[in-house]
Amino acid sequence: MIGNIYVITAISVIGGGLFGFDISSMSAILGTKQYKCYFNQGPHGPGFDGESDCSGPRSDVQGGITASMPGGSFLGAIASGFLSDIWGRKTSIQIGCIIWCIGSILVCASQNIGMLVVGRFINGIAVGICSAQVPVYVSELAPPSKRGRVVGAQQWAITWGILIMFYISYGCSYINGVAAFRVPWGLQMLPAIGLYFGLIFLPESPRWLAKKDRWDDCHSVLALVHSKGDMNAPFVLLELSEIREMVEFERANRDASFLELFKPKMLNRLHIGVFTQIWSQLTGMNVMMYYITYVFGMAGLSGDTNLIASSIQYVINVGMTIFALVYIDRWGRRLPLLIGATLMATWMYANAGLMATYGSPAPPGGVDHVAEESWQIKGAPARAVIACTYLFVASFAPTWGPVSWIYPPELFPLRLRGKAVAITTCSNWIFNFALSYFVPPAFVNIQWKVYIIFGVFCTTMAIHVFFMFPETSGKTLEEVEQMFEHHIPAWKTKVEFQKIRRAEGGEIDDKEAAMRRQESPVRMEATEGKGS
Template sequence: MYTITNIYVLAAFGTIGGALFGFDISSMSAWIGADQYLEYFGSPDSNLQGGITASMSAGSFVGAVASGWLADGLGRKGALMIASVVWMVGAALQCSAQNVAHLVAGRVVSGLAIGVTSSQVCVYLAELAPGRIRGRIVGIQQWAIEWGILIMYLISYGCARGMAGPAAFRVAWGVQGVPGAILLAALFFFPESPRWLANKERWDECLDTLALLHARGDRADPIVLAEYDEVREAARIAAESRNVSFMGMFGRGVWKRTMCGVTVQMWQQLLGGNVAMYYIVYIFRMAGMTGDTALYSSAIQYVIFLVTTGFVLPYIDRVPRRLLFLVGAVVCMALHFAIAGLMASYGHAVPDIDGNANLRWELPGGGPAKGVIACSYIFVGVYGLTWAPAAWIYASEVFPLKYRAKGVGLSAATNWIFNFALAYFVAPAFTNIQWKTYIIFGVFCAAMFFHIFFTYPETAGRTLEEIDLVFETNTPPWKSGRLERDAFQRRVEAVRHQKKEEDVEVGQMEHV
């Protein structure tokens, strides 16, 4: 069977798993203000709407927790194939929803699939990609999420405008199954992760895969042999502790890495992206936008998100991960406080907005409203440039081989449990504490700045095996960027030197 070996093609198809996440985000955000949805499901109040929105995250949490065992047992490909099938089942359930309970069940099932894909696509691509471009390859996952958000939003908008009654959201939710089918078909032509093959002691397949990925099948290429040596060494270390328990991730020598992988996903959620992604229609309606204007403005935000992440991906391996995190936290903190200040200073309480009792704070038109909208757009742009891609990349890098699948699964589970909490919290927060919601997220941004500065070592531009060495040193995290990065290149040169010596010896023997 033909095997795809171009890493960019693999990333393009593999990150359809990320697009599934994006589809599910906007499959709800696009409908929470639509008449067809509100009439059919009885205009859910803020608590019920929060539960409907968060139900996907609940399923994703369970899927992410289970994904490590699934990917270790069946392989990265096998786990993603199962997730693709589950996703199509979830799309069918949502499409046929007869009531709120039915819809929630469909979103939970879809969430199970997203929990697997959101964690294991990162692991799979990180294990396939060479260290020099790993950031941009794994970062495509986030870009795919944003494409999914925009595409699904536009599909939903078209259905809402062109179709009457429940058929509008049924068609939109049914279309979600298509990318799952494409991913499933593509996976039959994907190679298995060479690191997973090494972990199963399938060495010939491991070497063949590395050769296909990095040297067009040349098993004797120095780069292939150098990486093969690194993989063998990492697998040897992993084999020495093959029967470690899940709690081993919190043991000596590993807990710092687990802390980094888990908290980077926690902070990505607490940065406030959910406010922008799930409930942007609420924000714009409080700022005086109604009907099509609010929907157009939401679409503009998703385009900004897509463009900024697409802009940074080609350069993301040249920029320190710590710099992206720290700058993103500071700027987003300032924007949260600015929005809170504008809403508190110029807004006022109302019983509802256009009959929607979930919205009880309103800004007058003009400068203050435009200021909130502008800050929301800038926030999304900064988020797309920094935390949106970098958090997924960092979580896929920090774990050693023996813990990687389970560790990234735990990290993704952390993302999803906070996603669940915030998706549920934000709707009633806008109803009950209004502008103070932004104060809470601003404080989170301040806290994450200090936590990252003092605890996160630099990982950009290193192979996965070099990152192991970074964590094993006692260098303070804020100085870790100065540690040598050329260990892999030195290994390549050593292999080349050894090969030259062998060629010379062969030549001398032939001469004799």
């Protein structure tokens, strides 16, 4: 059984890569002649003879095709909470792998738009399961000082999936005929197959094992991951003790259900987790990923030039996410969210100003036949729009990208974590669905004002984070519970990275261990109950 947390992470976050594969397999293909002619709904006849000028699906239909995947992900994320609590984190992710392969087969074999939508919807179910449960699985295995880094690797895997599949799709665009899009859509099954078999060699979540009264297995996994198999390591024994107290207290006092998430003690946490995922979508980042060829088409780029320029933002996305993997546990959660939202608002407003000042309506037929009507901008202002788009991606990648996956699993107690993260991830996918459907018609109807809308969202989320989002970095999952029980204002919470590093390194004496146990949320709540 593999015990190295980085190897465990590298295998498990392939589940995030599936989402990345889906994003770029659509964004790189929807502008190609082969795709537009095969799924054509415009005035031009289909054909692959190099002369037909096909406009592809209508803008609203293309929005539906793109949105079918996040629509399925919403359903998959809901189901993932039940799957994870019953069969475990590992098995639920493996179920997602099987569903992904089924969906990919349908997408690859699509004969019409309806079949393509159904295949992408099934793919979405798989992505919903994996995107909800991979962060839970990794966060429950990781030492607190590395939790942000390894859970943030989910976002890095998404960026790699986007980049790899984009270049595969770009290379396949030179193939004549339907193989140009069927080959990349078929190849996206391979990472799911690798993930399924790789999970066989990984341990189950120790907290899920504890919940099922498999205490010996829980102890063994904690020792394997945190102390190279030393069952008597101080941090392992302390962690086991805290998990045991939490499980016994939860079992004695309440039953876990979705309804409990909406009770007063949990509602604030649920609101924070849900809005973390909602705001990550309302930044506009996934819109940039899905429809970047539209945006750069407005800036006058076409054909290979457009695809290559689009791929640069995917490289930026991969590179800038590395900073989060290295430093996110030192930076914490609040600071990256605040800085990221502020910078992204700046670039959105800048693009809106450039488009409004120097742009003009596109000619009939749109820019590069991307939309029925659109907006265009040329010359130096067009290059400035491209630069601001790259800066926007560079601002999102080390901030909201990884933190939106790291943060929600840290907010909830064990008994509710699987169900709670399922709900927060659902909110991500329902907004992903809405935006995927909304953006193509929006570029047609309100043109550059789309940037104003996302700029306002980014401004609002910065204010929301400052007042409502507490710091969870440098705390065990049990200590986070204590923080919420004390109702500490969000702006007064801080990163405690060095303290948790000392504890993991065995630099914890009996006095500190006793103090931590005395301050545990289990004992505190029991004491408060006696005094009331």
